Amino acid sequence: MLGFSIYLSAAVTEEVKQQIDLYKTSGFHGVFTSLNLPEDDPEVLLDRLGELGAKCQSRQLELTVDVSQQALERLDLSLEHLSEITELGVTRLRIDDGLAMEQVAQLSHEIPLALNASTLSVENVDELRKNQADFSQIEAWHNFYPRKNTGLDENWFRRRNAWLQAQGFQVTAFAPGNELRGPVFAGLPTLESGRTKHPLAAAIDLLRLNTNNVYIGDAGVHLTTLIQFVNYFDQQIVMVHVKPNGDVPKYLFNNRLWHQRPDVARDVVRIEEARHVKRPAIYPENTELRTRGAVTLDNQDAGRYEGELELVKRELPADQTVNVIGHVVQRDLDLLEVCGAGQTIQLAWS
Incomplete structure (x- = not known):
């Protein structure tokens, strides 16, 4: 499941509600927010939570709220009176x-819960079993880490998630967004390796590391990024935006879908169909240094490789048989690394 974050440090305006609608129609099913905001007026915070909860209920979105005992006391709420919380539209407590x-x-047995995935211990799980917890109502959610260099290690994260899933927990983690949240403005990822990555690439990384659900930790993503999420999760298409380098053969346009070859190369994404497409002769042009993200087309001097279409994953020297016909835009470079065997790819020329 995909989710996004809405923070209550600002009012739940019509613009925010429209943003929620857009996420919903884009296939997102969960919303995360936090009540651990000691600088905010309790009454204002609860009013905003009620507005957010009502909007989530109207769009059938799950609303998970991060709480602490201290925050509940400050807001004059009690876990012994859960109706005070659920009436605000909250569907899960983290x-x-x-x-x-x-x-x-x-x-x-009363409300779905999320526990800290990073600190949950064997003893904790034993205690939950001893006290007959409803494990179908409990998930394990990792934190996000605003401070640089404090995000989790990938190998530890993978092993941790495998253990959590073996105990019967669904695991949730956070990918960064495009619209960074203050006061640090360094992204809100669970993994340090995802801090500066394209949000979709970071989300795919999390899923490949034994994560069940991914939420955007920051305040939002750009519309172009949201479209990339829709394409990937609805149709398994990786869309990369490309700036042309000179004249690009027309047969490469028309929203054509390509596929990475089943034998994945180390240095480039190789397009399986390209050499078999009907096309005119390709003459040598722009045979320059192939930087990371270069989109290349082998020219007639390449012999039987004429028409080979590649996306370069790491810098390669110039080759007189290879034309550089475009460059993947900077923000989409990370998506080259998530293209596995047979991956469907769409080149969005701009």
Whole structure:
């Protein structure tokens, strides 16, 4: 499942509600927010939560709220009176630390819960089982890490998720957005390796590392990025935006869908169909240095490789048999690394 974040430090305006509508129609099913905002007026915070909850209910979106015991006390809310919380439209509570597993087990029969995926211990799980927790109501959610260099290590993350899933938990983690949230403005990823990545590439990385659900941690993504999410999760298409370098053969346009070959190369994404497409002769032109992201077409001097279409993943020297016909835009370069065997690819020329 895909989700996004809406923060209550600002009002839930009509613009925010339109943003929620756009995410919903784009295939996102969950919303994350936090009540751990000590600088905000409690009454204002609850009013905004109620507005957000009502909007989520109207669009059938799950609303997960990050809470702490301290935040609940400040807002004059109690886990012993859950109706006060659920009436605000909250469908899941993410509880970090500080709550006894016995109480978590009891709450799991009343409302879906999310526990801290990074700190949940074997002893915690044993306590949950001992107290007959409803494991179908409990998920494991990782944190996001605003401070640079503090995000999780990929290998540890993969092993951790495998263990959590073996205990019966669904695992959720965060990818960064395009519209970075303050006050640090360094992205809100779970993995340090995802901090500066394209949000879709970061999301795909999380899914490949034993993650069940991915949420955008930051305040939002650009419309072009949202379209890329829709293309990938609805149709399994990786769309990359390309700036042409001179005249590009017309047969490469028309929203044609290409596929990466089943034998994945180290240095380039090789397009399987390109050499077999009916096309005019390709004369040598722009046979220059192939930087990362270069889109190349082999010319007639390449012999039987004429028409070979590639997307370059790492810098390669100039080759008199290879024309550089365009460049993947900077923001989409990370998407080259997620193109696996047989991946459907769309080149969006701009």
